[in-house]
Amino acid sequence: MGADTAPQAxxxxxxxxxxxxxxxxxxxTPRYGASAFARGNKIYVLGGRQGKMPVTALESFDLEVRGWSRLPCIPSRRAFSGCVSSDSSLFSLGGLQQPGPHNFYSRPHFVSTVEEYHVEQGAWLKPTRTSRMREKRADFVAGCLGGRVIAAGGLGNEPSPLASVESYNSAKRRWEYVAPMPTARCSSALLQTDAMMFVIGGVSQGPSAAVEALCLQESV
Structure with missing residues (x-):
């Protein structure tokens, strides 16, 4: 954002x-807090915010022709969602669902929404009952490890941050719990290697200095 807090492009x-x-x-689309993923000769920019409002725009930048393309928008508007890239897709996970313009009495609420954009098909896939995360969460860490999408920690309907971790098998379109984090927290940073996913810092009962790593040894 600029000095006047307006989103920048x-x-x-x-x-x-x-x-x-x-x-x-x-x-x-000007925005801040967006997620960016490099795939081949393109960079995909997903989500973000304009002021307090979540952005649903998905756009790609072609490094060869140096031009932008607008792609189908994220189907639902959510703040503090987790975005991640797998071998075939881009995901927008969970978050805080904003009430619609006509829902005057509705409040923001945590969701387990999973929306998957298949890059080759150029479309968002229709969700299934099992494709939703097992827990409603926002402000969590999302990564990809061993061919599976991982969602770890964050905030949900509990009074304190979550420690739970779940993985998504894209072939079966189903979520499964894996070992929870030793330290429950939200607002963490993510660092990935080929074999491990590090969750760094964040907020537990207060600022956390925890550094913990998940390693999935089983095959998918």
Whole structure:
């Protein structure tokens, strides 16, 4: 965001040989807090916020032609959702569901929503009963490990942060619990290697210095 807190659409690329930042065409949708994923010669930008309002835009930037394309929007509007990229898809998970413009008496509420954008098909897949997460959560860590999407920790309907961790088998379109985090927390950072998923810091009863890693050894 800018100094006036307005969302920005600026895009810059760093040229190591010149040690300088160069401008690229701006994003079609100004936003902050978005998730970005590099796939082949494209960068996908998913979600984000404009002020207090969640953004549903999905856009891709082609590194070869240096141009943006608008893609189908995220089907539902949610804040503090988890976004992750798998081998075939982009996911928007969980979050805090915002009430619609006509639901005057509705309050924001945690959801277990899973929305999957299949990159080759260029469409959001129709959800199934088993494709929803087992727990409603927001402000959690989301990653991909061993071919499975992982959702860990966050905030739900409990009075304290969650420790639960679940994994998504995309072939079966089903979520399964895995070992919970030793330290329940939300607002954590994520670091991934090929074999491990590190959950770093966050908020438990107060600021947390915990660093814990999940390793899935079983095959999928």
């Amino acid at each position: 600026l895009v810059r690329v760093y040229e190591p040989q010149k040690d300088q930042w160069l401008p690229l065409p701006p994003m079609p």
